[in-house]
């Protein structure tokens with residue numbers, strides 16, 4: 817489930833192939849995005865030091881997740897539903913690389929962050945809302 821747009825980017829992996837549990841994840845800055853429609857696909861752009869989500873709200877269930885490192889340093893991505901200890905782990909990406917996967921998210925608020933030292937503190941974190 818990879819080849820789509822961004823030809824120079826490299827598809828690193830698919831969630832199903834990493835052994836990760838197929839969990840749902842999502843996060844929501846719904847408030848920030850107003851009435852933006854919830855979708856079933858989420859793109860996360862990683863740069864120093866921000867995470868830019870293609871939407872603040874996604875629909876619960878199967879969600880296509882695409883992480884792209886558009887920065888100059890490596891970054892990874894963690895996704896966790898608030899109050900949950902279970903994390904979805906997107907492996908560390910090198911600049912201009914991409915990871916494509918499918919995750920299953922339950923309704924709720926999720927947080928996303930880069931777990932490299934200091935990156936979240938410097939701004940690489942975001943919230944996502946998952947709705948029915």
Ligand SMILES: [Cu+2]
Nearest residue numbers: 891930932935
């Ligand atoms: Cu980072």
